[in-house]
Amino acid sequence: MIVVVVIAGLLFAAGAVGAVWRIIRGPSALDRIIASDVLVATSMCAIGAEMAINRHTDTLPVLLGLALFGIVGSVSAARFLASRDDT
Amino acid sequence: MTGPLDLGFDFDLRDVITSVLVLLAAVMCFAAGVGLLRFPDVLSRLHAATKPQILGIIAIVADVAVTNPSVGTITLALAIIFFQSLTAPVSAHMVGRAAYRSGHFRADTLLVDELKSASDTGTGPHTDRQL
Numbered sequence: 001m002i003v004v005v006v007i008a009g010l011l012f013a014a015g016a017v018g019a020v021w022r023i024i025r026g027p028s029a030l031d032r033i034i035a036s037d038v039l040v041a042t043s044m045c046a047i048g049a050e051m052a053i054n055r056h057t058d059t060l061p062v063l064l065g066l067a068l069f070g071i072v073g074s075v076s077a078a079r080f081l082a083s084r085d086d087t
Numbered sequence: 088m089t090g091p092l093d094l095g096f097d098f099d100l101r102d103v104i105t106s107v108l109v110l111l112a113a114v115m116c117f118a119a120g121v122g123l124l125r126f127p128d129v130l131s132r133l134h135a136a137t138k139p140q141i142l143g144i145i146a147i148v149a150d151v152a153v154t155n156p157s158v159g160t161i162t163l164a165l166a167i168i169f170f171q172s173l174t175a176p177v178s179a180h181m182v183g184r185a186a187y188r189s190g191h192f193r194a195d196t197l198l199v200d201e202l203k204s205a206s207d208t209g210t211g212p213h214t215d216r217q218l
Contacts, residue, residue: 004109
């Protein structure tokens, strides 16, 4: 089990580092929006993995809140970038 | 469901299910990171970004629901999957539309551009250009 935890942690960390790298180096604001969504999804997967490994359900409402309101930032930014993008 | 099977070593089915689903979600997140690094433009990066948003979340939430099967947990799990699969396509659609209209995509990688006739002169079905 500890081997699975270490491998999963390394994979989550690698995905998060890729998303952060795209946030830093993204040529447009839309790339940064997509990478932010991926970072939120990776965080949700990590929180849920911690719950599943330790067998508790304490942070399940956090996942519900993120699933409900994770789109607000990206949708609003994309909606106001749609007509004029200076990046 | 929970008792150790007689395989010669300690074998818990919940640990095996947890390991498989957590590794599946971790591989999805890793694939999304690699795809964000290596894909060339916004539209192909949207394709990579969808994997942890849907498949990773479904794997993790099913994992939590399997390892702790109560009514409240399964209800919350179904609600999380429902709202995530309801809201992720909306944001992907908005980002893709903004990418198309602001020109942040590589036109040479597209096989068919079905929006070209509709978005140039207003002669297509979309006549109001005001977003």
